[in-house]
Each structure stands twice: as C-alpha cells, then as structure tokens.
Amino acid sequence: MVTEPMPTAADMGRVAVMMGGASAERAISLASGQTCLDALVALGVDAEAFDPLPRPLADLTAFDRAFIALHGPGGEDGTMQGALESLDIPYTGSGVLGSALGMDKLRSKQIWQALGLPTPAYRVVTSADSSAAVAQALGLPVFVKPLREGSSLGTTPVDHEDDLAAAVAAARQYGEAALVERCIVGTEYTVAVLGDEILPPIRIDVAEPFYDFEAKYRSEATRMTIPCGLSAERESALQGLARDAFAAIDARGWGRVDVMADERGDFWLLEVNTIPGMTDHSLVPAAAAAHGLDMATLVWRILLTSWRHGEAT
Numbered sequence: 001m002v003t004e005p006m007p008t009a010a011d012m013g014r015v016a017v018m019m020g021g022a023s024a025e026r027a028i029s030l031a032s033g034q035t036c037l038d039a040l041v042a043l044g045v046d047a048e049a050f051d052p053l054p055r056p057l058a059d060l061t062a063f064d065r066a067f068i069a070l071h072g073p074g075g076e077d078g079t080m081q082g083a084l085e086s087l088d089i090p091y092t093g094s095g096v097l098g099s100a101l102g103m104d105k106l107r108s109k110q111i112w113q114a115l116g117l118p119t120p121a122y123r124v125v126t127s128a129d130s131s132a133a134v135a136q137a138l139g140l141p142v143f144v145k146p147l148r149e150g151s152s153l154g155t156t157p158v159d160h161e162d163d164l165a166a167a168v169a170a171a172r173q174y175g176e177a178a179l180v181e182r183c184i185v186g187t188e189y190t191v192a193v194l195g196d197e198i199l200p201p202i203r204i205d206v207a208e209p210f211y212d213f214e215a216k217y218r219s220e221a222t223r224m225t226i227p228c229g230l231s232a233e234r235e236s237a238l239q240g241l242a243r244d245a246f247a248a249i250d251a252r253g254w255g256r257v258d259v260m261a262d263e264r265g266d267f268w269l270l271e272v273n274t275i276p277g278m279t280d281h282s283l284v285p286a287a288a289a290a291h292g293l294d295m296a297t298l299v300w301r302i303l304l305t306s307w308r309h310g311e312a313t
Contacts, residue, residue, distance in 0.1 A: 188261075
C-alpha cells in the first residue's frame with residue numbers, strides 16, 4: 001500500500017483563520033484566532049485573519065481552506081461549517097452535524113443516554129414558573145445552563161430553590177430555554193481529542209465556585225493538573241469514555257470532552273467542545289504540551305484536519 005506524502009505548508013494554499021464573529025464569545029475567539037494565526041505564519045503557511053462580522057462570506061472564495069477559531073453560535077454550531085461546504089472550502093474540525101450537536105447540550109445528552117453513556121439527569125425549563133417542580137425532580141444543588149452557548153456564559157450553580165428562577169432567567173438571556181442539570185459533586189476533568197489521539201486528561205482545580213468564564217480565561221488561581229492523578233486504569237477508562245462521547249455526536253478532527261467524577265469515582269459526561277479555546281489559559285494547548293506537542297505543532301495538526309475534509313480524520 002502506497003502512503004501519500006504529508007502535505008506541506010505550501011500545499012495548504014491560502015488559509016483564512018476565522019476569528020471574532022458576532023457571538024458572546026467574540027473576544028475569546030479573537031484571542032484564540034490570533035494565537036493560531038501567529039503559529040501558522042511562523043510555520044510558513046500563507047494565512048491571514050478573517051472576521052466574518054465585518055466581512056462578507058463571499059470573500060472566502062479567495063481562500064483555499066479555513067481554520068475555524070470561532071466560538072459559540074454562528075461559528076461553532078454548524079452554521080459556518082454549512083456555509084463553507086456550500087462554498088466548497090475545506091475547513092478544520094467537525095462537520096455540520098457534529099458541530100451542531102456539540103453546541104446543543106440537550107441533543108448531546110439525549111444521544112449519550114440512548115447509547116448508555118453516563119450523563120447527569122436534567123430538565124429543560126422554558127419558564128421560571130416550573131422551578132419548584134424541577135428542584136423536586138432533580139434535587140439540589142443543580143447547574144443551570146443555556147442550551148446552546150459556550151465558555152460557561154449564562155451558567156449558574158444553584159444550591160437553594162429560591163435562587164433557581166433567577167438562574168433560569170440568566171440562562172434564557174442566551175436562548176428561550178435553559179438546561180437544569182443535577183450537580184455532580186466531585187472532581188472535574190477534561191480530555192482533548194486530536195485526530196485519532198486522545199491526549200492526557202487534565203484535572204481542573206479552581207478557586208471560583210466552578211469552572212466559569214473567569215476561571216477559564218482570567219484567573220491565575222486556576223490549576224490544570226497533568227498527570228491528572230488517576231491510576232493508569234482509571235485514566236484509560238476516562239479517555240475511552242471521552243472517545244465514545246466524541247464519536248457519538250459525530251465530532252471529528254479535534255475538540256474537548258468535559259467530564260465530572262463523583263465522590264464514588266464514577267464518570268459523568270458534561271459536554272463536548274468542538275472548537276475549544278486556544279489562548280494561553282486554554283486546556284487543549286496544555287494537554288498537547290504534556291503530550292510533547294508545542295503550540296505550532298498543535299496548530300499544524302489542527303490545520304491538517306482540513307486536508308481532504310469529509311474523509312475520516
């Protein structure tokens with residue numbers, strides 16, 4: 001069997017690094033995109049920034065492929081992926097279906113449940129009037145989240161029933177419904193996926209009440225512990241669960257799976273991020289570094305997910 005040579009920087013042609021956009025995560029996307037752009041330019045790739053907020057998508061026809069560093073609705077939810085496919089432009093990461101499912105916390109959980117993968121019990125709330133019923137069904141504490149948003153925006157931990165209505169209202173600022181999820185008390189882990197590889201899991205220790213926007217992007221007190229402290233057997237089980245969860249929603253190329261371990265050590269799937277952050281506080285670069293990959297190599301590997309897009313990666 002003849003193995004095709006790996007593409008070079010020149011083979012990639014002109015690359016649009018898509019960053020910014022109109023979502024609530026615009027600022028983080030600009031930071032992620034700049035990190036990726038700097039790495040690509042250093043590698044000799046003909047890359048430039050492309051912000052779809054001020055520029056028409058028709059301008060993308062001048063490029064050979066797209067490196068998507070957009071976060072949140074409009075960039076990470078299948079919308080941009082569909083537009084790029086209609087323009088016949090290869091792009092990094094998951095396709096339309098995997099992107100849409102990854103952004104939709106409810107649909108992800110429904111698929112995992114159907115496959116017998118563990119995820120916390122939940123209710124979908126469209127009105128604060130049902131707070132008492134939700135609290136009774138799930139117990140307290142709970143997490144209240146927007147159905148389709150990233151970076152923990154609109155997410156609130158709730159310990160008392162009296163606070164539930166306000167948390168639902170906060171989540172519904174990002175959409176008409178909120179996801180109320182049973183709180184798993186224990187340790188949070190995240191597992192990065194890069195092509196066919198599952199990178200070393202990270203244990204997340206935060207000073208904030210949970211791993212919120214502040215802890216993710218600003219706090220210097222957030223600790224990313226690698227090795228994560230699990231036994232080899234338990235770490236392998238965690239990686240296997242992440243692989244299964246990622247594949248279940250048709251996610252491809254690269255991404256991140258967030259998992260909680262309860263006080264008994266059982267793992268519970270929270271969500272998949274199909275375009276995780278790439279800032280100096282971000283988890284995927286930290287996992288890659290622990291795996292021996294510097295930022296330039298990581299970004300190159302992500303760019304390779306656009307090569308022959310549509311085939312298995």
